[in-house]
Amino acid sequence: MRIERDLAQLTQPFDVIVVGGGITGVNVAREAAGRGLRTLVVDKGDFGHGTSSATSKLIHGGIRYLETYEFGVVRESLRERRVLALAAPHLVQQQRFLMPAWRWSKPPTALIGAGVLLYTALGFDRNRHMPADMRIPMPSWLSRDKTLAAVPWLDPDQLQGAYAYHDTFNLHPERLLLAFLQSAVDVGAVALNHVEAVGFLFDRDPAVGGDVTVQGLQVLDRLTGERHQVRGRAVVNAAGPWMDLVLRDLGRSMGVKVNRSKGVHLLTKPVAGQAQVRDTVFARARSGHHVIVSPWQGHSFIGPTDTHVDDAPDAVRADRSDVELILGTLNDTISAGYPKMTEEDIEATTVGIRPLIVDESKDSYTTSRRHELYDHAPSGVQHLWSIGGGKWTTGRALGVETVETLLKSAALRDLPVREFDSRRATAHGAFAWAEDARPYFDAVVRSRPTLPLDDVTRLHLARLYGTDHERILDLVEREPSLAARISDRPDRLDIAAQVVFAVTDEAACTLSDVLDRRLVIGTLGRVDRTEVERVALLMAPLRGWSVEATTAAVEAELGRRAAVELRWRGTTTGA
Numbered sequence: 001m002r003i004e005r006d007l008a009q010l011t012q013p014f015d016v017i018v019v020g021g022g023i024t025g026v027n028v029a030r031e032a033a034g035r036g037l038r039t040l041v042v043d044k045g046d047f048g049h050g051t052s053s054a055t056s057k058l059i060h061g062g063i064r065y066l067e068t069y070e071f072g073v074v075r076e077s078l079r080e081r082r083v084l085a086l087a088a089p090h091l092v093q094q095q096r097f098l099m100p101a102w103r104w105s106k107p108p109t110a111l112i113g114a115g116v117l118l119y120t121a122l123g124f125d126r127n128r129h130m131p132a133d134m135r136i137p138m139p140s141w142l143s144r145d146k147t148l149a150a151v152p153w154l155d156p157d158q159l160q161g162a163y164a165y166h167d168t169f170n171l172h173p174e175r176l177l178l179a180f181l182q183s184a185v186d187v188g189a190v191a192l193n194h195v196e197a198v199g200f201l202f203d204r205d206p207a208v209g210g211d212v213t214v215q216g217l218q219v220l221d222r223l224t225g226e227r228h229q230v231r232g233r234a235v236v237n238a239a240g241p242w243m244d245l246v247l248r249d250l251g252r253s254m255g256v257k258v259n260r261s262k263g264v265h266l267l268t269k270p271v272a273g274q275a276q277v278r279d280t281v282f283a284r285a286r287s288g289h290h291v292i293v294s295p296w297q298g299h300s301f302i303g304p305t306d307t308h309v310d311d312a313p314d315a316v317r318a319d320r321s322d323v324e325l326i327l328g329t330l331n332d333t334i335s336a337g338y339p340k341m342t343e344e345d346i347e348a349t350t351v352g353i354r355p356l357i358v359d360e361s362k363d364s365y366t367t368s369r370r371h372e373l374y375d376h377a378p379s380g381v382q383h384l385w386s387i388g389g390g391k392w393t394t395g396r397a398l399g400v401e402t403v404e405t406l407l408k409s410a411a412l413r414d415l416p417v418r419e420f421d422s423r424r425a426t427a428h429g430a431f432a433w434a435e436d437a438r439p440y441f442d443a444v445v446r447s448r449p450t451l452p453l454d455d456v457t458r459l460h461l462a463r464l465y466g467t468d469h470e471r472i473l474d475l476v477e478r479e480p481s482l483a484a485r486i487s488d489r490p491d492r493l494d495i496a497a498q499v500v501f502a503v504t505d506e507a508a509c510t511l512s513d514v515l516d517r518r519l520v521i522g523t524l525g526r527v528d529r530t531e532v533e534r535v536a537l538l539m540a541p542l543r544g545w546s547v548e549a550t551t552a553a554v555e556a557e558l559g560r561r562a563a564v565e566l567r568w569r570g571t572t573t574g575a
């Protein structure tokens with residue numbers, strides 16, 4: 001099923017309208033539509049362009065939350081880690097983590113070990129239904145020598161060894177989010193990107209006071225400037241870090257606040273030039289700060305920071321101070337025998353904002369990652385709910401909880417619903433539920449041998465699209481020139497057919513939609529003018545862009561990307 005950006009759909013009444021197409025809103029939409037509810041999800045930007053595409057790329061329990069006794073969050077996350085791995089074996093992958101322990105480590109080595117064991121115990125069902133290549137082994141202790149053999153750049157001074165345990169990679173969070181959105185569309189949801197909720201529709205004038213009932217939304221098509229009204233029985237505000245700003249339009253206090261915490265990652269050349277390192281390293285420096293260093297697509301992916309911000313989410317960028325904090329923390333754990341990482345090693349930054357539940361007694365690092373569903377009825381606004389907090393990993397569980405609550409409410413209670421169990425459902429494009437990916441990938445390489453695509457490209461397509469990669473191959477079969485790579489760089493594997501598919505089947509509207517969230521080229525470091533132009537020329541006829549509009553789009557996109565980089569480079573090297 002295609003994701004069709006058809007605003008004519010707004011004339012029909014919906015049962016559930018979801019504001020926000022991040023992982024939370026997508027899961028709410030999937031759960032609602034899966035139960036047969038007429039469901040609409042709108043996002044003011046692109047699906048997943050907010051926090052959900054700026055994560056640490058992990059589907060995990062969050063071992064460090066044990067330090068703040070978040071046992072409930074960790075258990076729920078470990079349960080969901082398994083559900084996601086079974087649902088989308090093409091986009092998730094088990095990954096070994098090393099947690100090094102030095103004599104000076106805090107918490108001390110024995111306590112780290114106890115934490116790893118507790119983490120494993122909380123994931124007691126981790127291998128239930130798990131196919132062979134996804135099974136998670138028991139954790140182990142690696143001697144100092146074995147640790148250094150696995151990660152040669154670690155500071156050997158006072159190093160005792162490392163605990164090895166497994167978590168799961170969310171290889172391309174943008175694509176997995178899209179797969180879940182497509183799953184929602186497959187079961188009937190309408191999904192519209194670049195459509196902003198700008199106000200609510202009420203049964204009567206809210207300025208008069210007293211209880212009001214939300215009956216829908218006023219929305220703005222950000223591509224055309226047109227405004228529409230759309231009716232719905234229940235509205236769910238899943239705007240993540242924008243959650244309180246959506247409520248601001250109500251003109252009355254809802255008593256709900258978001259603690260915005262900025263999280264930055266760096267994409268760099270492999271740490272200390274050690275491209276062969278396969279493990280993710282959870283490196284905690286003497287300062288107490290930690291960074292997670294993951295090998296990713298031939299690069300290192302390092303972060304995150306965790307700092308409270310007061311700025312509106314749209315204004316938040318990675319700054320020089322964020323970059324310095326990450327590099328400083330990492331460099332404290334690098335051996336004197338290896339080069340330290342510098343700004344020159346950085347290829348890109350990502351920034352996301354955690355929409356944390358407000359807890360005045362804690363800073364953002366120690367604030368709980370739990371989620372909260374707020375019913376605004378006690379504040380005098382009926383049929384409106386907001387979601388705060390949460391993790392990418394727990395998005396499905398949050399979707400279930402939200403829809404089950406809505407179904408018990410006066411807004412939806414009388415509606416007939418059908419059975420839907422997302423615990424055992426595949427994500428759109430998954431070749432099977434709970435099966436090893438290797439035989440599937442082997443078959444992909446052998447199929448349709450006459451197409452002008454090498455094995456690496458075929459595997460790349462199968463990884464990103466699962467079974468939908470066949471549709472990309474269909475495009476290439478019809479028009480072999482669509483097999484051309486977008487980039488001249490050998491490590492950038494995206495091909496022209498993906499751009500066509502992104503526009504025709506995945507509702508990509510802008511250059512950034514395509515570069516950053518349909519293809520992966522935009523997530524691999526700086527995108528050069530030729531690459532942007534090639535994508536623009538493929539999009540132009542499909543989007544109806546004139547020559548001038550295409551040129552303007554290219555310049556705007558290059559300008560936007562350059563501005564992001566100038567900001568974190570600061571004034572010394574940004575010119």
Ligand SMILES: Cc1cc2nc3c(=O)[nH]c(=O)nc-3n(C[C@H](O)[C@H](O)[C@H](O)COP(=O)(O)OP(=O)(O)OC[C@H]3O[C@@H](n4cnc5c(N)ncnc54)[C@H](O)[C@@H]3O)c2cc1C
Nearest residue numbers: 020022023024044050051052056058197240263352392393
């Ligand atoms: C640095 C960092 C690393 C993280 N790493 C991980 C990790 O590895 N694993 C994990 O499980 N979790 C991780 N998290 C947490 C996780 O990413 C978030 O909890 C999750 O993505 C939040 O999703 P969301 O849908 O609530 O918000 P978002 O993804 O921000 O989505 C909200 C959406 O609402 C839209 N919106 C806002 N206002 C409007 C409006 N008026 N009308 C229409 N749409 C609107 C926005 O455009 C946006 O797309 C990380 C978070 C950060 C910041």
